[in-house]
Amino acid sequence: MNFGDLNDLDFKHGIDDDSDFIPLLSIEDEDNMRNEKVPEILPILPLRNTVLFPGVVIPITVGRDKSIHLIKDYNKGDKTIGVVAQKSDSTEEPNGDDLYSTGTVAHIIKMLRMPDGNTTIIIQGKKRFKIDKYIQTEPYHKATVTAMDEEIPLKTDKEFQAIISNLKETSTQIVKISPNIPSDASFAINNIESPTFLVNFISSNMNAKTSDKQKMLEVPNLKERSLLVLEYLNKELQMLELRNQIQNKTKVDLDKQQREYFLNQQIKTIQEELGGTNFEQEINEYREQAENKKWSKEIKEIFDKQLSKLQRMNPNAAEHGIQTNYVELLLELPWNEITKDNFDLQNAQEILDEDHFGLEKVKERIIEHLAVLKLKKNLKSPIICLYGPPGVGKTSLGKSIAKALNRKYVRMSLGGLKDESEIRGHRKTYIGAMPGRVLQNLKKVQSSNPVFILDEIDKVGSDYHGDPSSALLEVLDPEQNSTFYDNFLELDYDLSKVMFIATCNNLNTIQPALRDRMEIIEVNGYTVEEKMEIAKRHLIPKQIEESGLKKSQLKISDKVLEYLIDTYTAESGVRNLEKTISKIARNSAVHIAKDEEIPKITEEAVLKILGPSHIKDKYQGNDIAGVVTGLAWTQVGGDILFIETSLSKSKSGKLTLTGNLGDVMKESATLALEYLKAHPHLIDADMDVFETHNIHIHVPEGGTPKDGPSAGIAMLTSLASAFTRRKVKKALAMTGEITLRGKVLPVGGIKEKLLAAKRAGIKEVILCLDNKKDVEDIKPDYLKGLTFHYVTQMEDVLKIALLKEKVKELN
Template sequence: MEPVTKNLPVIAMRGLNVFPRMNTSFDLERPISVHALERAMENGEEIFLVTQREIGVEQPEEKDLYEIGTVARVTQILRVSDRVLRVMMAGACRARLKRLWQREPFLQAQVELIDEPATSRHSKRTEAMLRQTYASVTEYAELAQKLPDDVYAAILSTNDPGYLADFIAQQLNLRYQDKQDILDELRPLPRLQRMNEILRREIEVTAMEQDIESKVRSRVGKIQKDFVLREQIKVLQNEIGEGGEDEELDEYREKISKAHLSEEVERKLLKDVDKLAKQPFGSAEASVLRNYLDTCMEMPWGEETKERASVDAARKILDRDHYGLQKVKERILEFIAVRQLNPEAKGQILCLVGPPGVGKTSIALSVAKAMNRKVARLSLGGVRDEADIRGHRKTYIGAMPGRIIEAISRSGSMNPLLVLDEVDKMGSDGRGDPASALLEVLDSEQNYAFRDHYLEIPVDLSRVMFIMTANTLDTIPRPLLDRMEIIEIPSYTDEEKVQIAQRHLLPKERQANGLTASSLRVDESAIRAAIALYTRESGVRSLERQLGKICRKAAMQLATSDVKRVAVTEKNIKDFLGAPRAAQEKIPEKDLVGVVNGLAWTEVGGEILPVEVGVMDGSGKVELTGNLGDVMQESCRAALSCLRQRAQELGIAPDFNKTKDIHIHFPEGAIPKDGPSAGIAIATAVLSALTGQAVHRDVAMTGEITLRGRVLAIGGLREKTMGALRAGVHTVILPKENEKDLDEIDPLVREKLRFVPVETVDAVFAEALVLPEKCTAAAHESYLPPVQESAHSALRAGEMS
């Protein structure tokens, strides 16, 4: 028999299913649904009801609708409001959506009618399925108690499997996806079987819901019962005169009375205890008050360690724990001497500034040991929230005191030494500026009554000693920097690193790896090779890791072979550390034209910064390469302008900027370079390339240049001179204004290098450029101004060094 197809208006149902041979009422609001109903009423035809896959779709397409729906007739229409119609439909038969060929102004589709297949109502399988369904419906009705009696009776009186499955799905409050499963199944007996599966699942879920509800009801009843009994006990205690205070409140009052608190603080805490006594059991406010009182009682009120202000004892501890750093130790000993003479002095705020790995934090811990103060460390790196310093209001969920109060509580003393690491790495965002919150903490005129947002009671921080550590001062706000005394910790020289490795690092690594001095011997030459070829740093962290690697390799040899003793020398260090990782910086092997040894400061110390200049015939183009920052590029332009202004005096063509192309290159292009210190090196290299005069290979220079040829002061002279010595430089040209900094240079470096302070760029040229062996006065004047001849002679004789 050929299937019957019809073109019918369509109503897309949202979260609702209509079954054949069932009456259903629902509301229509969408214009496409209302228009489809009007079209069906005008033509007196049926209408196709199909469910949407997703409820939220407003303008459904064919892919948004299920395939199987129901053809129905309109039996009644009631207008509820101007936009809403309530309709009653009588389902006729199932139908399959073949094609949705119209979407505006209403949905219209070609549908295929589906006939209900016949089922043998007297087979054993059908009878068994019907009985199982009746039993499941009976169990569900007893459990849920939501099924009306007339519906229950109608179910038990039905013996048509297909109709029974549709009727149960229509009457029960199921998900529309489950109802659609029933609608999609065209065979009556499998449809009833699927309905049984859904019923079993609903019975299990309903039973679980009732079990959870009963447990909740039981728990709430117990809490209410406990509350009533506690209140009755309080009333009875008051009646017989025993008072209503429990042990917890008495314990709080005893702790407060024994703590050495000021009158204001004690009154405030006792008031909170009285407030806690009035709270009903289990209330949220009682929990907040308990946490607050517990935090306050954990503070070491009135507890202070007896300070040992002995300069001699402190000197012994500092010398034992740290090698070198004489100026740093001297400043700390001065501070201890002041404490020895005036024990009542307010707490000081010191800031140790230096590269990573030079021992800033360990120095702070040694100071605490020397002064017999308890110590607590807190890192401020990455802190962006002001509440980390001042704490949160205790009314917030999860509130806690700030890091300062937490550190004092952790230290167990009211006069500890607090080490605030990485103070230069604090941030700020919309939640506040933690650096500004530190201003009150570090101000000795204010911190005698510091109020944390959580505690809300004054805490005396004037007895606390603060030591900050930072890698740089550039990112610390000026108001905060003004409250600290800066102590700069410089980079270590190679000699200092050797001593530190022999005295501290190597014994520590031997012990950590289970070795002894007799089982592992590391020569001084091996340590020097490790410093020169495997580490490039200001501190000693990488050196410590390399020594640890040597110890591990040695432990492997001792554990897996018959070797009883391992010796590490410069010759066999590659067997332990592999190929060298840091190339040794060296100056050129001979004097070159257009190549100058500049000096640069980096995070790992000072190093040689070669400047190469090439001059070619061209049209005056200037090429700058080598990953240069803005300051370095400006130094290049200033050096070129300085030479153009002095072209006649220096004997170079006045129009070289129009006839020559100049390429200024800084090797190691992957390394970013920036900073005002390469001006005279660039000018010397350009002049050498233009005149063809070579530059002394063993001369290095640092200093910034002005357009008038004046040499300006620079920073990082100590590190730069150490880098020059490592590279084999003999003479260092530096600005005259930096002559005062020569005292800061390591004595070993000062002994091996010759320093030439200069004020003008002419003196730089006179010292750096190589004169021809047989140079006439005219040739001399071709690149050296007459006014500088005396300066040149004096510099060559070493009178200005």
């Protein structure tokens, strides 16, 4: 049923000129209405989507010009009109064929002018009629009509009385369970006395189509009409009951969803008041970003699941931030996003030569590596590890490789790293959890195949947080890193397309398993000539630019450059050289800023700018017995060191070692002494000399720790010189390990040691015969001025090193 119209009027209604309230139609009123005569000719008012029944009061909004004209004319007269329903609601200007032939005589109760300009009339149905013939179409329709009488059952008809009772009961039930019908409608139904009006009242207000209501109007017999109305009511009741059953089943879920919805809306409002972000907008942005990702179906499903989880979370929950970070990580990681490689080896060679002077062996190995990648078309090859002293360009070599391959470049410093989670990330259960630095760097560079520099891999530490070196085993294994597992991501990520290049200064501190996974490429130090060329090509232009100078305002001659290198730098690389050039450039900038004349850069000017040199690696002569020049390898390149031996008379024959020496170096000193004791004829000495003198071996610069076996032959020579008081050959240096059998063994770091010897002014070098191949690998130009003596036995060392000339005093 539909009591919307009654609700608008107040259905205890009826409106006339004198009062806003008329009682419901009584039996007496109905008899009077039935006895009224129907005019032979009536103006016809078409109704859209409405059927008027006798006795029923309804409001009608009049909009068509013909209808307005009709109402104005007849509202002034007897106010009696004919009302007929249209067959189709869409017809704007209906003719006779567009209207039903059965209608209702209506009385205009009141005409109202509404605020919006429309005209509304309140009409009451009187009697039914049938249209015989239309006699006028303008300005509105008129027709001749015939009244239709009601066939009313007798009061003794119990079946009819039962039907009426059922109509009331069914209508009341519909009013109770329908949410759209006012509850007072049942009061109106129960107070209707006339069966005819009850049937018409229910027919007018029930929820039925216009065509169905027209059928009810056309049935002449009231009993038959009552049965038809009851049939429609039962259908409506059944539909309402079914609807309510479905609603009751879903009510709990709907109420819960509505409750969550309203709570979330309140949270959003509070967040907006506090200046927070629009949460729903963020979720939508995440979805839009996900549409452009190149991830697999599996990753897509995981992302959708995690985004739904985030959407359900309370934004104030502690886990909300971690979940947001996780979703953003999935979005920001470069899944399958790779740059196209440029395997033009000629171009790569040109870039390497342009960026780095020298390092021919290293460049050759890198070109070989790129050639293999070009042919194999994958990165299942050993990880490169550039090994050498600081300042020789290991890190910048990696940048040049990235430039040559047209790949993105990312650098990750491992120096001082002690926490395994820095590599593998934290589990999401921890507050403040984040992915490891490997994935963070890939996210930053937005590429799945960059050149990835692992800087200072030899300086990775370990503590109770775990061992990062062990975590790097998976990262740097081409057979495993295609399924790298990060604790925060909790998914396998493919690192096989990443070109990893590690750098280190010392191989001894790298875990053996990790070292085994890398291909070591040694980057040796530079000669003086190479340093001069690097300074002219790279360092000086760079400092001119950084100091704001013009090219003509800073000129350093080759002589001054060589002076800088020899006097103020003692290194394998060029880092300290760059610092000295930078200081000279800044000094020139000061003069220019003060509008002073720029002084010419000479050796005297350099001394004034930089101050006196503190380099102590110059050869110090052979005037004192027991002092021998050794060659050492340090983390900053090659160096020379002095082994000093002093004898003092005593009855104990005690050996004392000083100079911050490590265990291996102390053992070398002991070995040298024991060998001389076992072979005193080598120094033409009696055994008594060892028992009547205390022996003190010292290596200067005691603040610097020293260790390793390389100084073995130097210690032997120093002891022999001290005991025999014979001078050591002038401008001679040596390096080599000794054994108790008198053998001389090879050592490492030959190139750095020889460069240090040349810097110090050494002319001759004693080496083990097995180190000859290392010397041959060095460019002959670098070795000009050096003479080499290759030995296999300790006695050969003494024959070459000791002169027959003795010093005047025993020290």
